[in-house]
Amino acid sequence: MMKKHGPAFKKEVIELAQCPACKGKAVISGVFHQLACVQCNASGWVTAATGEALALHELVTQLSMMLQAAHRQIQELKHPRTIGPGAIYQAPNRRGAGGTNYTGD
Template sequence: MIPKRHGPAKRLEVIDLAACPDCAGQGWTRGIFHDIKCNTCGASGMVSKESGEALPAEVLVLQLRLRLNQRDRRLAQLESQQNSKGGPHQDYIGMKNPAGIGGGNWTGD
């Protein structure tokens, strides 16, 4: 039987992430002759904030995707609020410069 991966039975929780304390979120540490992959975080630079353990790659990708979706929704919300305010630039939308391309924008004031 194939496990259900979407719908009401599958609810993803947002796990709090923190920078790895050993590599300071870099994913690598400096060795004597070369850089070494961080063993604490598995070279991802992120660990679980609660336990301090590295997350499996599949879980980490899902967590980062959840955060990206949240940021996209917030950005769209802020852009819609900004566009609805209007302002001086609204007076010039759809108008062409009668002086042509590169002509002045002197209004006679």
């Protein structure tokens, strides 16, 4: 085991799952009104491995990391990259006359 001093350089991504008690809704239906779920600290998310609630500052960080990953995935789906032989013809290479695209055809 390596010796380690201080905090980690990168924040560890914790796998999250929906709370089994409230099924991700953050509230539980009482007799007359809805109550905040105590199993997940009214967030709807728990640690996937242990099923325990995260501390609020850790939960904010983990949800932000999930949101950023979702935004990256959406951007990739909006602008797919062309791969294979067609990629050469789609990307401008500025090798032609006046900086135009030259494909060699």
